[in-house]
Amino acid sequence: MSASTRHILLIAAMFWISGGALRAQLSGSDDFNDNSKNAASWGTDAISGGASLVEANGRLEYRVATPDTVNGIDEAVRPWVLNTSPNSAVFDVTLDVSNNVNPSGDHTNASIGLVVTSLENAEDSIFIELFRGGNLTDGKGFLAVLSSAAAGGEVLPYTIPTAHGSVTTASVRLSYDPVSKIFTAYYDTTGSDDGFQWQVYGSFGVGAFGGGTTLNSPWQLSQNLGFKVSVGGFSEGQVVASGAVYADNFVARTLALSALSLSSGVLSPQFDGGTINYLTCVSNDTTSVTVTPSTTFSNATLTVNGAAVASGTASADVPLHVGSNLISIGIASQDGYLTNTYTANVIRHCTTVLSGSENFDDNARDAAKWDAPDDLNGGASLSEVNGRFLDAQHRRQF
Missing domain, CATH: 2.60.120.200 (Jelly Rolls)
Incomplete structure (x- = not known):
């Protein structure tokens, strides 16, 4: 040749x-x-x-x-x-x-x-x-x-x-x-x-x-x-x-998961079988979570922190301490030649990041974004009119 x-x-x-x-x-x-x-x-x-x-x-x-x-x-x-x-x-x-x-x-x-x-x-x-x-x-x-x-x-x-x-x-x-x-x-x-x-x-x-x-x-x-x-x-x-x-x-x-979910928290980024690292936040009163991995890979073995779990079935409770908790989700082919590992970082008692925007075009207060009542003194007021926010030296809490 x-x-x-x-x-x-x-x-x-x-x-x-x-x-x-x-x-x-x-x-x-x-x-x-x-x-x-x-x-x-x-x-x-x-x-x-x-x-x-x-x-x-x-x-x-x-x-x-x-x-x-x-x-x-x-x-x-x-x-x-x-x-x-x-x-x-x-x-x-x-x-x-x-x-x-x-x-x-x-x-x-x-x-x-x-x-x-x-x-x-x-x-x-x-x-x-x-x-x-x-x-x-x-x-x-x-x-x-x-x-x-x-x-x-x-x-x-x-x-x-x-x-x-x-x-x-x-x-x-x-x-x-x-x-x-x-x-x-x-x-x-x-x-x-x-x-x-x-x-x-x-x-x-x-x-x-x-x-x-x-x-x-x-x-x-x-x-x-x-x-x-x-x-x-x-x-x-x-x-x-x-x-x-x-x-x-x-x-x-x-060799990939077809779905992954936790009993508490929303995975970020949104789940995709080609993405292996995820992050989520849970409240301080969430002391444990279960993990449910799924796969369509024939006869694959799934594990959560090393413990076997059936596809589409919730794992045993995974205890959470305050702060970062790394959870490992493994998948292996039946013959053992192929393995893959996903990681979910569950942060207990994390602070929500400040984000969002408001253009006031609806001329109406968005109660989901703004605290009530407004912080006012004297005869001042805050009004959303003409697609803008009129502020007489006072504040509305976001």
């Missing part, structure tokens, strides 16, 4: 498809059983050479009838455009893959898998795929590659785990931890039909401090534009017939 050539092609394709997506919580799935592309979920395919992606036979097939003999590369990438993931979200994507080609000769290969790309710079990307090459240098098995603008392309060296050269049907997965800014790549050598048995390929740090066990290179993430997910096929010098290489059962999930 020609790494540098592949890098250039992949990045060009991702620049092409990187615009126009809705930045929201990444979610959704497609089993491709309808044999028809859903335009609301998938964007325009980025195509190079003789490659194509076709929904047929209840799956997404990668095909190459006539390989490109000029550049030697064929590729097709289909972006998920229903939603994208913000940089702050814990998410993962999974895909069943099948690769039954048997290339022969130097730099002949074919692959199918997942791609995650930064919307801030399309050169910042990571993919994991089921790869089958035609010689010992290329190898056969699972391949995950990190690319970054900072590194000027693919971050080398990358390896293909041994002992999986005979695998033709499998599953691949990419997950992201926004706190550590680490992507983790997984594979399952038997696919999803018998339930997942994920094996870790490795982890890849894309933040300034690295931290990945496999490779690290910082991505441009300062604008918090989020990430886009795609399904892609790639090949060199290889005819790929219908049914030889395909993807199935695409699933994107964000």
Whole structure:
């Protein structure tokens, strides 16, 4: 496989498809059983050479009838455009893959898998795929590659785990931890039909401090534009017939709460699953609160200050002392690979901040804003007339 050539092609394709997506919580799935592309979920395919992606036979097939003999590369990438993931979200994507080609000769290969790309710079990307090459240098098995603008392309060296050269049907997965800014790549050598048995390929740090066990290179993430997910096929010098290489059962999930409420107080800002830190004030006579977290993430575990609680159910009373009280709300996927933590700072006996305005245009006293009676002396009065406030050296308390 020609790494540098592949890098250039992949990045060009991702620049092409990187615009126009809705930045929201990444979610959704497609089993491709309808044999028809859903335009609301998938964007325009980025195509190079003789490659194509076709929904047929209840799956997404990668095909190459006539390989490109000029550049030697064929590729097709289909972006998920229903939603994208913000940089702050814990998410993962999974895909069943099948690769039954048997290339022969130097730099002949074919692959199918997942791609995650930064919307801030399309050169910042990571993919994991089921790869089958035609010689010992290329190898056969699972391949995950990190690319970054900072590194000027693919971050080398990358390896293909041994002992999986005979695998033709499998599953691949990419997950992201926004706190550590680490992507983790997984594979399952038997696919999803018998339930997942994920094996870790490795982890890849894309933040300034690295931290990945496999490779690290910082991505441009300062604008918090989020990430886009795609399904892609790639090949060199290889005819790929219908049914030889395909993807199935695409699933994107964000590990987030769908709702969060307290028995007393109003959360600020207003709850949104992508926001993890909240503040609220309660009166001094509120000595405890209960917390009710909810999630639509299948089989997730929820906790409040470490104690398990069912989705949509109030927690046990959380005692409050005067002042700041930090309450931790945790959510974890059933397999334990994904975790996320929300925090509610409940301030007991806090002072309301002075705010508000009055333009007096209604020519009527607003009893919700102004104390009564006015502080008057002698024969003075205060009147709202003609859209203004006439003050004869006296005060009305706001």
